[in-house]
Amino acid sequence: MAPAAFPRPNYDYLTKIELNVGRIDIDDSWVPRGAGRRVEHLAPTPPRDAQRRMAADRLVAVGSSGRALFVIEDASIVRGPRDYEASLAVRVDIADDADNLLGQAPARVELVRPIGGETERAMRDDLYVLVRDLMAEMNVEFEYHIRHALRDALRQVATNAPDPGPVDTLPLDRFTLSSAKPADPIDPPKSISLGDAGLGRVPELPPVKAPMVPTPPAEAAAGRPTAEQAIVAQAAARPERMAFVQLAVVGSEAAAPEQWERVRRRLGALLQGRETLTIQAEVGGRTVWRLRTPFAGTVEASSFCESVRAVGGACWVAVDVAASVKRSPN
Numbered sequence: 001m002a003p004a005a006f007p008r009p010n011y012d013y014l015t016k017i018e019l020n021v022g023r024i025d026i027d028d029s030w031v032p033r034g035a036g037r038r039v040e041h042l043a044p045t046p047p048r049d050a051q052r053r054m055a056a057d058r059l060v061a062v063g064s065s066g067r068a069l070f071v072i073e074d075a076s077i078v079r080g081p082r083d084y085e086a087s088l089a090v091r092v093d094i095a096d097d098a099d100n101l102l103g104q105a106p107a108r109v110e111l112v113r114p115i116g117g118e119t120e121r122a123m124r125d126d127l128y129v130l131v132r133d134l135m136a137e138m139n140v141e142f143e144y145h146i147r148h149a150l151r152d153a154l155r156q157v158a159t160n161a162p163d164p165g166p167v168d169t170l171p172l173d174r175f176t177l178s179s180a181k182p183a184d185p186i187d188p189p190k191s192i193s194l195g196d197a198g199l200g201r202v203p204e205l206p207p208v209k210a211p212m213v214p215t216p217p218a219e220a221a222a223g224r225p226t227a228e229q230a231i232v233a234q235a236a237a238r239p240e241r242m243a244f245v246q247l248a249v250v251g252s253e254a255a256a257p258e259q260w261e262r263v264r265r266r267l268g269a270l271l272q273g274r275e276t277l278t279i280q281a282e283v284g285g286r287t288v289w290r291l292r293t294p295f296a297g298t299v300e301a302s303s304f305c306e307s308v309r310a311v312g313g314a315c316w317v318a319v320d321v322a323a324s325v326k327r328s329p330n
Helices: 046-060 122-149 227-237 255-272 298-310
Strands: 018-019 022-028 060-063 067-080 083-095 101-114 191-193 201-203 243-250 274-282 286-295 316-318 323-327
Touching: 018 101, 018 122, 022 046, 022 191, 046 060, 046 067, 046 083, 046 122, 060 067, 083 122, 101 122, 101 316, 122 298, 201 286, 227 286, 243 255, 243 298, 255 274, 255 298, 298 316
Parallel strands: 018 060, 022 067, 101 243
Antiparallel strands: 067 083, 083 101, 191 201, 243 286, 243 316, 274 286, 274 323
16 A cells, blocks of 8 residues: 655745744754653654744744744654643744843643554554644644734834734645645755854745735634634633633543543642633634633733643643633542
């Protein structure tokens, strides 16, 4: 049987994120850490490559000074007895020409998916779909946090610019299995040296001559707001912004209780007495369930997240809301 062909991802049809900086650098020096059977390198498109492609396709430098640094902080997939546990994390730093940090926007997504088969082909199929779905959510989270945390770094089109608009969702049919000929490898980008930054060789993003118009999701084409648009609108309308710490994402509601048990075992006393929420969301045309715990504000949430990371857990702080919330038993 001929090997399956997996088209390489591209995100250049999504809205460009124009940053008022002179250049954009990419730090993809992340290396796997920790225990477990690591399989991210076996994916047809490793998640580190997919995140690098997202940065190259979507971030555009439109200023004359300063720089943005896109950092890949996590690109891991660990195979457990029954599931793949995947985690992606990126960060965008904005600095002036003297390397003074002006702003920062992190984004993190996690998914747990059951193992579909033991053959090499079944594993590659599983990992392909897992990375595809991870990147569908990452594109949403990435743009959302940049537009809210780095608003001052975005190109301003008017002095009275409106609040950041809804983010694009990523249609999953843009990144699907194919029986066509195998895709060519991602072309190696032009590299520059960051000198004393110690980041080695990193790709330099090409300038974009004209804005790219994204293909609208089916909901938008039908004149209906997408789930992510509703999330952003609800969050913007809140007079007081609650914060949430997201601890995991699963692909089905049935998987949420088991994932909560994993989180509780890992965090122990940190989670005792805390309210736990399972929040349904639509990402790239797919339903996911986000496992979160609420806080009164971002300072408290950030402090809790630091404690989670100190014991080896994964988390990120969110300030959005969702329409469908299910409280999980403590």
